[in-house]
Amino acid sequence: MNKEIESLWKGSSEPLLKALHILTRDGNLNADSRRKLKQVHHLVQLIEPFLQRTLKNRSKLHVTDFGAGKSYLGFLLYDLILRSIPDARLTSIELRDELVQKSKQLALESGFDRMDFVSSSIESARLPNPSDVVCALHACDTATDDAILFGIRENAHAFALVPCCQAEISSQLDLIRDSEKHPLFRHPLHRREFGSHLTNVVRGLFLNSKGYAVTVTELVGWEHSMKNELILAERKSTPDHPESVRAREALAKLLQEYKISPKLAHDL
Numbered sequence: 001m002n003k004e005i006e007s008l009w010k011g012s013s014e015p016l017l018k019a020l021h022i023l024t025r026d027g028n029l030n031a032d033s034r035r036k037l038k039q040v041h042h043l044v045q046l047i048e049p050f051l052q053r054t055l056k057n058r059s060k061l062h063v064t065d066f067g068a069g070k071s072y073l074g075f076l077l078y079d080l081i082l083r084s085i086p087d088a089r090l091t092s093i094e095l096r097d098e099l100v101q102k103s104k105q106l107a108l109e110s111g112f113d114r115m116d117f118v119s120s121s122i123e124s125a126r127l128p129n130p131s132d133v134v135c136a137l138h139a140c141d142t143a144t145d146d147a148i149l150f151g152i153r154e155n156a157h158a159f160a161l162v163p164c165c166q167a168e169i170s171s172q173l174d175l176i177r178d179s180e181k182h183p184l185f186r187h188p189l190h191r192r193e194f195g196s197h198l199t200n201v202v203r204g205l206f207l208n209s210k211g212y213a214v215t216v217t218e219l220v221g222w223e224h225s226m227k228n229e230l231i232l233a234e235r236k237s238t239p240d241h242p243e244s245v246r247a248r249e250a251l252a253k254l255l256q257e258y259k260i261s262p263k264l265a266h267d268l
């Protein structure tokens, strides 16, 4: 491996590096892969403390990666951290069966025997073990919300979410444009950006309302990806704690103010 690859790839498995198409045929890193690798490495480092804290209260650890695609994040999390934790498992959930089959094969070849791959939508996925830590990296549109709802149902300890494009709320904002001609929403680009912003505000408040402490930051520098907002959440209290109740009230007010009804908040 050349020096640049060594500095970016901390994993144990060179076949994995090749199979994930991080290397070009001549053994160099391609530009897109360099960006993705930096992003995923950084995310793995940020997730690690959650894994350690979860393990303080439980003997077993189950991490679930929703909208996994080629399971890039799952493979790195497993290779760098979970592989050396005996009772840790990782499940990747992905809609596209051809990606799931390829990942299964790659895990087999790499000897990663505590990785499971489920070909399913997030909404209809049924897993044998509850998810302690929920990850969703660039899960499309409302798939991030499906991952949040899944984790809430299972009382997950923590969430690491890097949302992707989001259309649900910006399409609801169209109603505002037609009915009120609000300057904030006149241009489609502004509606989309504002819709994304509002979507992530709703996600943060929703998690707060369920008893999670939430931080929102950039994952890596903006030059690496436009889809770069990182939402980390860790369970600290319960939905009936006064702070959670205040968050639920703030969320209800926000939804009313912008006349939006995202799926995430349907059970409010």
Ligand SMILES: C[S@@+](CC[C@H](N)C(=O)[O-])C[C@H]1O[C@@H](n2cnc3c(N)ncnc32)[C@H](O)[C@@H]1O
Pocket (backbone or CB within 6 Å): 066, 067, 068, 069, 070, 071, 072, 073, 093, 094, 095, 096, 120, 121, 122, 123, 136, 137, 138, 139, 140, 143, 146, 164
């Ligand atoms: C933009 S890709 C990101 C993949 C991967 N997490 C990564 O960062 O490389 C989003 C993936 O989510 C999957 N996906 C979208 N909606 C989904 C759903 N409702 N349930 C399961 N998978 C979904 C898509 O098939 C796609 O592979």
